[in-house]
Amino acid sequence: MLFRPNSASGVPIYLQLIEQVKHAVETGALRPGEQLPGIRPLSEELVINPNTVAKAYRELEHEGIIELRQGAGAFVAANAGALRQTEKLRGARTVVAVAVKQLRARGVTDEEIRRLYEAALAGIRGKDGSND
Amino acid sequence: MTDGNIIETVGLKKQYQDVTALDGLNLTVPSGSIYGLLGRNGAGKTTAIKTLMGLVRPTAGTARVFGLAVDQSAASIDIRQRTGFVSEERDLYDSMTVADLIAFTAGFYPRWRADMAARYLRNFDLPPGSPVKALSRGARTKLTLLLALCRGAELLILDEATSGLDPMAAEEVLQALIGHVANEGATVFFSSHQIAEIEQIADHVAIIDRGRAVLEGALDDLREAYRRIELVFEGDAPAAQFHSPGVMRVERRGRTLSVFASSGAEQIIDEARSLGPVSAEAHHITLKEVFLELVSRER
Amino acid sequence: MLRYKAWLDTRWRFLIGLALLFCAALANALTYPTALAALEAARDGSHNGLLASQIDQAWQLSTTFRGYVWDQVIRHNMYYLWTLFAALLAADGPLSRRRGATFTLSLPVSRRRLCTVRAAVDLSELGLMALLPLLAVSLAAPAVGQSYALADALIHGIHLWFGGTFFYCLTLLLAAFFEDRWRPILLTLAVAVFVGISAEFMPALAAFGPMDVMIGENYFRSETPAWTGLFIWPALAAALFYWAVRRIENRDF
Numbered sequence: 001m002l003f004r005p006n007s008a009s010g011v012p013i014y015l016q017l018i019e020q021v022k023h024a025v026e027t028g029a030l031r032p033g034e035q036l037p038g039i040r041p042l043s044e045e046l047v048i049n050p051n052t053v054a055k056a057y058r059e060l061e062h063e064g065i066i067e068l069r070q071g072a073g074a075f076v077a078a079n080a081g082a083l084r085q086t087e088k089l090r091g092a093r094t095v096v097a098v099a100v101k102q103l104r105a106r107g108v109t110d111e112e113i114r115r116l117y118e119a120a121l122a123g124i125r126g127k128d129g130s131n132d
Numbered sequence: 133m134t135d136g137n138i139i140e141t142v143g144l145k146k147q148y149q150d151v152t153a154l155d156g157l158n159l160t161v162p163s164g165s166i167y168g169l170l171g172r173n174g175a176g177k178t179t180a181i182k183t184l185m186g187l188v189r190p191t192a193g194t195a196r197v198f199g200l201a202v203d204q205s206a207a208s209i210d211i212r213q214r215t216g217f218v219s220e221e222r223d224l225y226d227s228m229t230v231a232d233l234i235a236f237t238a239g240f241y242p243r244w245r246a247d248m249a250a251r252y253l254r255n256f257d258l259p260p261g262s263p264v265k266a267l268s269r270g271a272r273t274k275l276t277l278l279l280a281l282c283r284g285a286e287l288l289i290l291d292e293a294t295s296g297l298d299p300m301a302a303e304e305v306l307q308a309l310i311g312h313v314a315n316e317g318a319t320v321f322f323s324s325h326q327i328a329e330i331e332q333i334a335d336h337v338a339i340i341d342r343g344r345a346v347l348e349g350a351l352d353d354l355r356e357a358y359r360r361i362e363l364v365f366e367g368d369a370p371a372a373q374f375h376s377p378g379v380m381r382v383e384r385r386g387r388t389l390s391v392f393a394s395s396g397a398e399q400i401i402d403e404a405r406s407l408g409p410v411s412a413e414a415h416h417i418t419l420k421e422v423f424l425e426l427v428s429r430e431r
Numbered sequence: 432m433l434r435y436k437a438w439l440d441t442r443w444r445f446l447i448g449l450a451l452l453f454c455a456a457l458a459n460a461l462t463y464p465t466a467l468a469a470l471e472a473a474r475d476g477s478h479n480g481l482l483a484s485q486i487d488q489a490w491q492l493s494t495t496f497r498g499y500v501w502d503q504v505i506r507h508n509m510y511y512l513w514t515l516f517a518a519l520l521a522a523d524g525p526l527s528r529r530r531g532a533t534f535t536l537s538l539p540v541s542r543r544r545l546c547t548v549r550a551a552v553d554l555s556e557l558g559l560m561a562l563l564p565l566l567a568v569s570l571a572a573p574a575v576g577q578s579y580a581l582a583d584a585l586i587h588g589i590h591l592w593f594g595g596t597f598f599y600c601l602t603l604l605l606a607a608f609f610e611d612r613w614r615p616i617l618l619t620l621a622v623a624v625f626v627g628i629s630a631e632f633m634p635a636l637a638a639f640g641p642m643d644v645m646i647g648e649n650y651f652r653s654e655t656p657a658w659t660g661l662f663i664w665p666a667l668a669a670a671l672f673y674w675a676v677r678r679i680e681n682r683d684f
Contacts, residue, residue, distance in 0.1 A: 007331040010416030012352040040314040047306050049166050050314045051335045055352070148683075187536050188683045205541055205680070213539035223533035227439070239432040240538050 003046060013048055017056035022065060025080045026088070032081060036066060036074040136199075138163045138287055138319045139184065143193035146179050146343075153179035155343035156193065161321055161336070166313060168334035168351075169323040170423060176343040177323035178220055181291045184321075185217055197287065213241070216280030216318075220291040222272045226265035230258050230275060234282075243284025252278040252308070270301035277305060281312050288312070290322040294329055306333055327420045337419070339426055346426045351419070358417045359397035363389040363409040372407055376400050380425060392417070392425055433525075433545065437552035441520055445556040448516035449563060452509060456564035459504045463575045466503065467493050485631075496577035498651075500568055505587055506646045509564065510627060513591060514598045517557055518619040521602035522612045525549040526679065536684055546676045550603070554592075557599065562588035586656060587647045594644035597664045598623060600671035607678040 005016040024030040036042075039057060043050040057074055060066045065080045077083070103113050139161035146154040154176050161167045171177050182188040184197055186208035198214060200207035225233055234253075238244040253260060256274040258267075267275060273293070280288055288309070294302035310333060313320060324330055330337055331351070338348040347354070357378075363369070369389040374382060378395035389409075393400055397414045404412055417425075459466070470490040492498035525545045526532045535545065565584035572579040598619055605615035623642075630637035637643050644660035 008328060008418060008420075010355060010418040010421075012355045014352060043314050044307065044311050047303065047310050047332065049333050049335045050310070051165070052352075182684075185537055187533065189681065205543075209539045209541055212537060217537040219533045219537070221533065223531050225436075225531045225534065236432055236436065237538075240540070 003042070005046065005048065007048070014052045014056040014059065017053065018059055021056070021060055022084055022087075025065060025076060026084050030076050030080075032076050032078045034076050036076065038073055136163060137161055139167075139195075139197050139321055141180070141184075141193065141195040144180070144183065144190055144195050145192040146176075146183060146188060147191040152343055154183070154190070154193075157340070157343060158345055159338055159348065161319065163319055164317065165336045166309075166320040166334050167322070167336040167338070168330035169321070169338050169340055170325065170327065170330055170419075171323070171340035172325060172427065175340045177325075177340060178291055179343075180340070181289055181321075181323060184211075184289060185215070186212065214285055215287045215289055216283055216285035218273070218276045218280050218288075218290040218293055220295070222269075222276045224264050224272065224276060224279075227263065229261055229263050230267070231260035233264055233275070234260075234279065237279050237283070241283040245282045245284060249278060249282040252281065255308075256304070269296045270298065273297060273301070273305060274308075277308060281308065286318055288318055288320045288322075290320070292324060293322055294324070294326065302329070309333065327418075327423060331419050339423055341427045347422070354419070354422065355416065357395045357397075358422055359393050359414045360417050360421070361391040361393060361397060361400055361404070362411075362413045362415060363391070363404050363407070364411045365389070365407070365409050370407055372404075374400055374403060376403065433540065433548040434552055437525065437549045440523075440525070440549075441553060441556060444516060444519050445560070448512075448519070449556075449560050452512055452516075452560050452564040453567055455508055455512065456504050457567050457571055459508065460500065460568045460571045460577075460579075461575060463493075463496060463499060463577060466499070496572065496579060497583065500565075500579055500583075501587070501646070501651045504565075504568060505591065509561070509591060510642065510646055511623065513557070513560060513595060514623045515616075515620060516560060517553075517595055517599040518602040518616045520553045520557065521599050521619075522606045522615045524603065524606060526684065527606075527612065532684055542680050543676055546603075546672075546679060550599075550672065554596065554599065557595065558588075558592045561592040561595070586650055590647035590650060590657065590661065591645050593661045594641045594664045596668035597641045597671070600668040600675065604671045604675040604678070607675040607682070 003017060003020050005013045005020070007013055009016070021030065021036070025032075030036070036057075037045070039050055039053045043053045046053075057066065057068060061068050061074075064077055064083050067075050067077050069075060100113060103116075104110075108116075137160050139159060141157050141159045144154050144157040144159075146152070157176065157180055159169075159180070169177050169180065179188060183190050183195055184202055186202055189203050195202045197211045200211055202208055202211060225236070228236065230253075234249055238246070238249070252258075252274075256271070256278060258271055258275055258278070264272070264275070273296070277290075277293070280290075290309075293309070294305050297305065306329060309320060309322075312318060320333075322334075334351055336349065337351050337354065338345045340346070365387050367387065369384045369387055371384065372382065372389065374391060376393070376396045376399045378393045378397075379400065380392040380394055383390040383392070389404075389407075391400055391404075401412050401414060467490075470486065470493055473486050474490050489502060492502040525548075526535060526542070536542070562585065565579075565588045566581070569579045569581050569584045601622065602615045602619040605618055606612065609615055626637070626640040626642045630640065630642050637648075641664050643649070644657050644664050647657065649655060649657040649660070
C-alpha cells in the first residue's frame with residue numbers, strides 16, 4: 001500500500017497524504033500520467049474520512065502536482081516531478097540561508113562556513129568540529 | 133434540507149432530579165461531515181444523543197435536526213424516518229431472530245435497501261436464524277449498525293459505536309461506516325471516548341465536558357492552530373506572562389517553559405523572543421493532549 | 432408491523448389466560464350436578480349467621496343452570512381471573528424496559544400510536560378471553576343435561592369485556608407512572624378484590640363500581656343490558672388511557 005497516514009500524530013491527515021503523494025512522485029513510485037486511487041476507494045481502504053482524501057487531492061491539484069479529470073479520476077501531472085524539485089530546492093535554499101545567517105551572527109567567517117559545509121558533506125568530523 | 137447544518141443545538145439543557153446532564157450545549161454539525169463528540173463517561177454524550185432522537189425531552193434550549201425541532205412529536209417522527217441510530221446499549225428485540233428483526237425494521241422504512249442488508253449480513257457474518265439474544269457483543273453491534281445503515285438514512289447517529297469491541301470488530305465497524313459515507317453520502321454524528329477513532333475518521337470534533345461543549349471545530353483547523361511551544365532557557369525559565377488570546381496555559385519546569393496555545397503560535401514565539409530563550413519550537417499537539425488540557429482545566 | 436410485535440409480546444399471556452379461563456369455566460359447567468348436590472348438603476348443615484346466608488344464596492342461584500353460571504363462573508371466577516390477565520397484559524406494555532424500548536422509540540412511530548395499537552391488540556385478546564369460555568359453557572351444557580343460551584353467553588361476555596376495560600386502563604395508567612410491572616398489577620388486583628368483596632357485603636355500594644357491569648348483574652336479574660354502565664365504564668377507561676398516553680409521551684427514556 002502506497003499511503004500510510006498516522007491519525008494520532010497531530011499533523012492533519014490531509015497534509016500527510018499530500019506529503020506522501022509528493023514523496024511518491026519524487027522517488028518515482030508515482031510517475032507523471034499515472035492514475036492515483038479514487039477518493040472513495042482510497043478512503044475505504046485506509047478507513048479515513050472521504051472528505052479528507054478529497055481535501056488532499058484538491059490541494060495537490062491546486063499545487064499542480066496532480067490533475068483531476070472529470071469522470072476519469074486523479075492523475076499525476078506531467079510536470080509534477082519538476083514542480084516537486086523546485087519546491088524541494090526552494091525549501092532547501094531557505095534552510096541554508098537561515099543557517100548561514102545564524103553562523104555569521106556567531107562570528108563565523110564565510111570561509112569557515114564554506115569549509116564546515118564541505119566537511120559535513122564529506123562526512124568528516126573533528127572533535128571540535130574542525131577539519132583537521 | 134441538505135446544505136447548512138444538519139444538527140444544531142442552542143443552549144440545550146437537560147436537568148434530571150439531582151443531575152444536570154446537559155448545561156447549555158451548543159453544537160453545529162455541518163451536512164456531509166463526520167462529526168465526533170468526544171467526552172468522558174458521564175459528560176452528557178448519551179443524553180445529547182437521546183435528546184436528538186426524541187427519547188428525552190429537553191428542559192430548556194433548542195435542538196434541531198434537518199431543521200426540525202426534536203421535541204415536537206410529528207417533527208421527531210420525521211427526523212427518525214431519516215436517521216439511523218445505534219444506541220449505546222445496542223437495544224434490540226432479544227426474542228426475535230436476526231432475519232425477523234431485519235424484516236420487522238424494514239417495514240418502517242420505505243427506502244429500505246434489501247440488497248445492502250443481504251450484503252452486510254454476509255460481510256458481518258451474522259447468522260439469520262439466530263435469536264438476537266444469542267449474539268455476541270460484537271455481532272450485536274454489527275446488527276444494530278446494519279439496521280441503521282440499510283434504511284436509506286441521511287444522518288447516522290452512533291453512541292459509542294466501537295465500545296466493547298475487539299480491534300478487528302472495531303475496524304470492521306469503522307470500515308462499514310466509511311464505506312457507507314463514501315458510497316451513499318450521509319452525515320455521521322458519533323460519540324466516543326476513544327480519541328483514536330475520532331482522529332481516524334472525523335473531520336469535525338466537539339469536546340463535551342459536564343454538559344457543555346468546551347471545544348468545537350473542524351479537526352484539521354484544530355490541528356493547525358493548536359500548538360505546544362517549548363522555550364528553553366540558559367538559566368531557570370522566567371515566570372512570564374503571555375498576552376496573546378490563544379494562550380491556554382503556561383507550564384514552568386526547570387529551564388523549560390511550555391506554552392499551550394489554541395491559536396497564534398507565531399505571535400507567541402515573537403513575544404517569547406524578548407525573554408531571550410536558547411531555543412523556541414512549536415510542536416503539534418495531538419487531540420488527546422487538547423482533550424486532557426481542556427477537560428482538566430475545568431476543575 | 433406493530434400489530435405483529437404486539438402479538439409476539441402478548442401471545443403467551445393470551446394463550447395461557449384463555450386456556451385457564453376456558454378450562455375453569457368448562458370445569459365448572461361440567462361439575463354442575465356435583466356442585467349443586469354439595470350446596471344442598473351444605474345447606475342442610477347447621478351453620479348460622481353470615482356463612483349460612485352465603486351458602487343459602489349460592490344454593491338459591493344454583494337451582495337454575497343460568498344462575499349457577501352467573502354466580503360460580505362469572506361472578507366468583509371470571510371476574511377475578513379475567514381482571515388478573517387484563518392487568519398482566521397492561522402492565523408490561525410496548526415500552527417496558529425488557530423488550531427493546533430504546534429501539535422501539537427510535538423507530539419513526541409516535542408513542543401514541545405504539546400505545547394505541549398495543550391496546551387494541553390487548554383488548555381484542557381480552558374480548559376473546561371473555562367470550563370464548565362462556566361459549567364453551569353453552570356448548571358443554573347439554574353434557575350435564577342443561578342448556579345455556581348463546582345470547583346469554585355473548586351478552587355476559589360483552590359486559591365483562593366492556594366493563595373490564597376500566598381495570599385494563601387503570602393498570603396501564605399505574606404502569607405509566609410507576610415504571611415497574613408489579614405494583615400496577617397488584618394495585619389493580621387489590622382494587623378488583625376490594626370491589627368484589629364489598630359487593631358481597633354492601634350491595635348498595637357495588638352499583639358505583641365496575642363489578643356490577645362486568646358481571647352483568649342487571650342483565651342477569653332483568654334481562655336488560657346495563658346500557659348506561661356499558662357506556663360509562665369504557666368512557667372512563669378511555670379517559671384513563673388518554674392520561675396514561677400523555678404521561679408516556681412526556682416521559683424520558
